[in-house]
Amino acid sequence: QVQLVESGGGVVQPGGSLRLSCAASGFTFSSYGMHWVRQAPGKGLEWVAFIRYDGSNKYYADSVKGRFTISRDNSKNTLYLQMNSLRAEDTAVYYCAKDSASDYGDYFDYWGQGTLVTVSS
Amino acid sequence: QSVLTQPPSASGTPGQRVTISCSGSSSNIGSNYVYWYQQLPGTAPKLLIYRNNQRPSGVPDRFSGSKSGTSASLAISGLRSEDEADYYCAAWDDSLSGPRVVFGGGTKLTVL
Numbered sequence: 001q002v003q004l005v006e007s008g009g010g011v012v013q014p015g016g017s018l019r020l021s022c023a024a025s026g027f028t029f030s031s032y033g034m035h036w037v038r039q040a041p042g043k044g045l046e047w048v049a050f051i052r053y054d055g056s057n058k059y060y061a062d063s064v065k066g067r068f069t070i071s072r073d074n075s076k077n078t079l080y081l082q083m084n085s086l087r088a089e090d091t092a093v094y095y096c097a098k099d100s101a102s103d104y105g106d107y108f109d110y111w112g113q114g115t116l117v118t119v120s121s
Numbered sequence: 122q123s124v125l126t127q128p129p130s131a132s133g134t135p136g137q138r139v140t141i142s143c144s145g146s147s148s149n150i151g152s153n154y155v156y157w158y159q160q161l162p163g164t165a166p167k168l169l170i171y172r173n174n175q176r177p178s179g180v181p182d183r184f185s186g187s188k189s190g191t192s193a194s195l196a197i198s199g200l201r202s203e204d205e206a207d208y209y210c211a212a213w214d215d216s217l218s219g220p221r222v223v224f225g226g227g228t229k230l231t232v233l
Contacts, residue, residue, distance in 0.1 A: 035222070037166075044123065045158070045166065045209050047222035059220050095165055105213060105220065107156045107171040114165055 002026040002110045004096050009115030016086050016119070022079040022096030022112055030054070030074035033099035035108060036081045038092035038117075048094070049081065053102040064090075086119045093117075124149065125210050127225035134233045138198040141228045143210030145191050149223055153213040155193040157186055160207040160227075169208070170195060197230075205232045 008020040022034070036048040049070040050059045058070050069082040079096050093116050097108035126144040133139040143155065157170035168177050170186035173193065185196045197204055210225040 037222075044207075044227040045160075045211075045224045047211075047224060050220075050222070061221060062218060065218075100171070105222070106154070107168060107211075108158070108166075109168050109171075109177070111165040111167065 002098065004098060004110060004112035006094060006096050006112045006115035009094065009117045011118045011120060012086055013121050014087060014119055017082070017084045018086065018117060020081040020083065020094055020096075020115060020117070022081075024077045024079065024096075024098070027098070029072075029077040031102055033102060033105055034070075034072060034079045035097045035099060036068075036070060036079075037095045037097055037108070037111075038090075039095070039114075040089075040092040043092075046092070050099070050105055051079070057103070059105075083117070086117075088119050091117060091119045123226040124214060124223035125212065125225035127208075127210060127228045129226065130229045130231065132231040132233055133197075133200045135200055135202065137200045138196060139200060139230065140197075141195045141208055141210075141230070143193045143195070143225050145193075145212060145223070147191060148216065149191075149212040149214040150188065150193055151191040152215060155186065155188050156211045157184075157195045158209045158211065160209065162206070166209065200232055202232050205230055 051070045067085045093114040095114045098110040100106045100109045154172045158166040159169045160166040173188040174186045214223045
């Protein structure tokens with residue numbers, strides 16, 4: 001069965017950096033687009049970024065553009081989110097989600113359980 | 122402020138039918154599919170409806186989706202206590218700065 005396991009969350013100071021990972025299993029990781037979606041405490045869902053199956057195309061939310069970088073290593077079945085210049089408003093549970101398609105982006109058919117990132121001094 | 126607009130709350134009694142609306146614009150709902158996600162308390166979201174009105178396997182046919190123009194709606198018939206959750210609509214948006222996924226603010230469904 002499909003499994004997505006996020007890791008790398010924690011407490012970081014404003015202006016700091018953190019790298020999240022998402023280990024995927026149960027499907028051909030290299031054939032599907034992947035997303036990061038976040039949810040601030042008590043708030044709704046916010047899409048963060050998408051990466052095409054082969055890593056050739058990446059899209060970002062305006063709120064993270066220029067600060068976050070999505071990447072993937074298909075040999076390790078792992079998705080990443082490098083987060084720099086972190087702000088208090090980046091505090092959230094970060095979910096990785098599998099796209100149902102490979103390149104153009106469709107719906108999120110599987111989600112991980114999330115990892116909490118807290119930006120605080 | 123979310124790009125897609127949903128009512129913050131909805132409620133119904135067991136057995137009733139409830140609908141949740143989702144309003145967008147020509148750059149998102151008007152030109153792309155609508156998806157619905159269910160988030161039970163303390164858990165990750167789960168796909169409920171894809172491509173406007175399709176149900177993944179395992180989702181009861183009590184859940185149905187529809188779309189018209191720049192609006193969409195989720196209907197839940199035969200309401201059950203286990204349907205108490207947050208519901209989010211989503212769509213791809215063809216923004217000037219590049220494609221992006223937009224969500225509604227979420228609707229908290231209470232089963233009375």
